[in-house]
Amino acid sequence: MKKFKKVKSIKGTVRVPSDKSISHRSFMLLSMAKGRGRVIDPLLSADTKATMAAMRAVGVQFEETVNGFVITSDGYQNFKEPSDVIDCMNSGTSARLLTGVFAPTNKYYVLTGDNSMRKRPMDRVILPLTEMGAKFAARDNGSKLPLTILPSVTNPVELTASTKSAQVKSAILLAGVQTEGVTTYTEKAVTRNHTEIMLSALGANLTVDGLKISVEGAADLRSIDVVVPGDFSSAAFFLGGTLMFDNSELILENVGLNPTRSGMLNVLTQMGVKYEIDSERGGAEKLGDICIKSQSFEGCTIDGDIVANMIDELPMVATLGLFANSPVTIRNAKELRVKESDRIEATLYNLRQLGAEVEEYEDGMKVYPIKSVNDKAELKAFDDHRMAMIAIMLAKRFGGNITVDDMQCVDVSFPTFIETFESLEQ
Numbered sequence: 001m002k003k004f005k006k007v008k009s010i011k012g013t014v015r016v017p018s019d020k021s022i023s024h025r026s027f028m029l030l031s032m033a034k035g036r037g038r039v040i041d042p043l044l045s046a047d048t049k050a051t052m053a054a055m056r057a058v059g060v061q062f063e064e065t066v067n068g069f070v071i072t073s074d075g076y077q078n079f080k081e082p083s084d085v086i087d088c089m090n091s092g093t094s095a096r097l098l099t100g101v102f103a104p105t106n107k108y109y110v111l112t113g114d115n116s117m118r119k120r121p122m123d124r125v126i127l128p129l130t131e132m133g134a135k136f137a138a139r140d141n142g143s144k145l146p147l148t149i150l151p152s153v154t155n156p157v158e159l160t161a162s163t164k165s166a167q168v169k170s171a172i173l174l175a176g177v178q179t180e181g182v183t184t185y186t187e188k189a190v191t192r193n194h195t196e197i198m199l200s201a202l203g204a205n206l207t208v209d210g211l212k213i214s215v216e217g218a219a220d221l222r223s224i225d226v227v228v229p230g231d232f233s234s235a236a237f238f239l240g241g242t243l244m245f246d247n248s249e250l251i252l253e254n255v256g257l258n259p260t261r262s263g264m265l266n267v268l269t270q271m272g273v274k275y276e277i278d279s280e281r282g283g284a285e286k287l288g289d290i291c292i293k294s295q296s297f298e299g300c301t302i303d304g305d306i307v308a309n310m311i312d313e314l315p316m317v318a319t320l321g322l323f324a325n326s327p328v329t330i331r332n333a334k335e336l337r338v339k340e341s342d343r344i345e346a347t348l349y350n351l352r353q354l355g356a357e358v359e360e361y362e363d364g365m366k367v368y369p370i371k372s373v374n375d376k377a378e379l380k381a382f383d384d385h386r387m388a389m390i391a392i393m394l395a396k397r398f399g400g401n402i403t404v405d406d407m408q409c410v411d412v413s414f415p416t417f418i419e420t421f422e423s424l425e426q
């Protein structure tokens, strides 16, 4: 349990860690492609290291360079059967996407994960991949890790999403691109599209028509160089931090601004928050520098399709309800219950500990501006990196005897969070 000194304000320039989603996909997709490609500035965290280890286990070479890796592969057609279990650790992206990458290769794999990951649903990828002809055996009636992928040959099918999940969509597209014929997947709402962007860049014939994505299979993927931008989801803690701490001012450099990820910016605008985006640049994956200052702001209601474009930022935005002039309400976000922790329960547990007035819904939550703070609150990280970072910021904002039970899990997406935050404290 750790106590923190109260921090008055935060100021400075931050370069947030590289994007976790794009780093996972670079490691997987450059492994599926033939040839040599470079990943420049990937995130090296517990989660992305799990993906790298999985790709090494099927015979792909990763050579470290000053700013990333050179990946050399003979392509998905020549993956070798791994000689041991693949451990996805805490990483849902590794578990779901790798299931899609490996299922069509006609080989035997066993995937597992840590205590949290073994509780999270895998049937969301097992069921549609089974429709493609893939064969699995999995714990808990075919729904959880550990799971076994049995050798099989897949067929192209037309699938319709049953959850708003980029991980499920990506698993299907990564299986589809290996499967002779055209696989189509129709989303329920637009979710992050990094997989589509990268598959096209590697030469896949992929088309997007509204919510319907089609990919031509048995594709000859050719390696490329990928430069990974900063992670919007890590930047979100500093956007939130500037609004939590008085007299604060930050410049967040090199942040990925793909609109399927940056829904939080639209919501901040709706809350009356002013920020600036400088020197927007990049190709298919946009990036830029965000400047933001402390200011007074309103609450908001978040509902509908935008939820999918800010799914990982919702606990941060809910927490801003404490500091807004009116409540923050989030609905249509039941997916939060199956993240690294149940993020509705975890957010509300900590905010109740602090003495806040909150309401819980099956698919969301409502957080009222805080009136008086319990300065002996015992905040919990719930073994969840994003919950840990918010708890640390709350403990620093209110000071007193507030404690946070664990900080180790920040390694999953932002290994240098504590030092980065400290360097901004005034």
Ligand code: S3P
Pocket (backbone or CB within 6 Å): 020, 021, 093, 164, 165, 166, 167, 168, 170, 192, 311, 312, 335
């Ligand atoms: C991710 C998709 C999201 C997100 C996760 C990363 C990805 O999960 O919460 O942190 O890289 O595709 P879902 O697809 O399950 O919503």
